[in-house]
Amino acid sequence: METAKEVGASALWAGFNVQMETSANVFREAASLATQIQGETIPTDKSDTLSMETTLRQPVGPILSIVPWNGTAVLAARAIAYPLVCGNTVVFKGSEFSPATHALITQCVQEAGLPAGVLNYLNSSPDRSPEIADALISAKEIRRINFTGSTRVGSIIAQKAAQHLKRCLLELGGKSxxxxxxxxxxxxxxxxxxxxxxxxxxxxxxxxxxxxxxxxxxxxxxxxxxxxxxxxxxxxxxxxxxxxxxxxxxxxxxxxxxxxxxxxxxxxxxxxxxxxxxxxxxxxxxxxxxxxxxxxxxxxxxxxxxxxxxxxxxxxxxxxxxxxxxxxxxxxx
CATH class of the missing domain: 3.40.309.10 (Aldehyde Dehydrogenase; Chain A, domain 2)
Structure with missing residues (x-):
């Protein structure tokens, strides 16, 4: 009902977001990957048989996840679940057009048992959204940026992130x-x-x-x-x-x-x-x-x-x- 009020979503689209291989299953799939994140043992050319080279995957730190309103549940689930399962904390900036829906998703995840501070939700009025996003991207604590939205805004975010040498994961609009x-x-x-x-x-x-x-x-x-x-x-x-x-x-x-x-x-x-x-x-x-x-x-x-x-x-x-x-x-x- 919140998505209908906030973004005009029909029952068909709201149901698709929540049930049909989307939001709920995103969390299930992410949970199943927790044991699949592994390092590697790499062959070495050294004659000493006791020598070996290994890689170790480690969390990078706080992730800034920015999601739009047009896939309120499924895009939020994806932006939250996968960074968490990789051991990172998440600063989740929900859409200014669907604050109640994104707050509800955050509440559900936190009530599942996350320690305090692991998932952090914030929102803003539309006129302050660019200012707040800029401040978050610039914050030294943020290590990576995950953004889904328009090509225009994605380009702006990529430029700002580059100024701080921060990597971005961008899913932008297209003409499919x-x-x-x-x-x-x-x-x-x-x-x-x-x-x-x-x-x-x-x-x-x-x-x-x-x-x-x-x-x-x-x-x-x-x-x-x-x-x-x-x-x-x-x-x-x-x-x-x-x-x-x-x-x-x-x-x-x-x-x-x-x-x-x-x-x-x-x-x-x-x-x-x-x-x-x-x-x-x-x-x-x-x-x-x-x-x-x-x-x-x-x-x-x-x-x-x-x-x-x-x-x-x-x-x-x-x-x-x-x-x-x-x-x-x-x-x-």
Whole structure:
């Protein structure tokens, strides 16, 4: 319920975070690795048979883990569990948009029996978040930084960490394509594409998500027609009000989401006036529209930038000649 209130997560996405091979199993898997962290004995060229060389793995010290709001439970679990199992302490900076959820996760882990000071949680208002992150990165006690979030912010964190010669583990946004060739099962491909495009309002960046569909031109028309029809049937609303729905509100986190998403579409139309498009509105006018667009050029922002919203690009390709270039289009920060 907290994720619905804080970030507009549907019951489907909230359940996926907590149960389906995600958060709970992250902790289980991490626990199973505790006995697998081993050093090595390395062969030596010395003739003395009593000589040997060994490596020993040791904790590095306090880890700063910064996680976003779009995978509140699973990303927090990952950022906490693995540093702990390797013997490190964790300073967990939760998202300013989901403080209650991240505080609850921290409480659960601490109540499991962690000694005081092993897991330390802090949060802040959105306007102070950059200032606090900067102070934490600069703190001499912090030895490593683990960040999941946008490419833009990740670049800033990497630069600040480099000033202090601190290593970073960064998982940043991208523009992941789903490729559908002419011999694919179209029904199955459409089902996967709709799930990946619109789950949690298209605001996730995991193995289930895609912001760009690359479809063989031989089946592109049929695919787009089925995709649009299936998308129209998705329920939308506020999970705190309407209960079960697939697409929830984006304004919970970002009040200007509607303008931002529609701005991406307008940018594509302005740069390619002949762009064919099919649009379907959400069931409530206060929600942003979900757009399905076909064959935009790489000049448009939506083609190269992660939209973080219910907006999907469909590119048709000639199987042998265009597939590689479509799949390697680089996401911009």
């Amino acid at each position: 394509p789903l490729i559908v060739l002419d011999d694919a099962d179209i029904d199955a491909a459409v089902k996967a594409a709709v799930f990946g495009s619109f789950l949690f309002q298209g605001q996730i960046c995991m193995e289930t998500s895609t912001e760009r569909l690359v479809v063989d031109e031989k089946i592109a028309d049929e695919f787009v027609a089925q995709f649009a029809e299936k998308a129209k049937r998705l329920s939308a609303g506020d999970p705190c009000v309407t209960g079960d729905c697939i697409i929830g509100p984006m304004e919970t986190v970002s009040p200007n989401s509607r303008e931002r998403i529609n701005g991406l579409f307008k940018d594509a139309i302005d740069k390619e006036p002949q762009l064919p498009a099919a649009a379907w509105p959400n069931v409530r006018s206060c929600r942003p529209r979900s757009w399905i667009t076909s064959n935009p050029t790489c000049r448009s922002t939506m083609e190269t930038r992660k939209p973080s919203g219910p907006i999907t690009v469909v590119d048709s390709l000639q199987r042998e000649t265009e597939g590689n270039s479509h799949c390697t289009t680089r996401s911009t920060p």
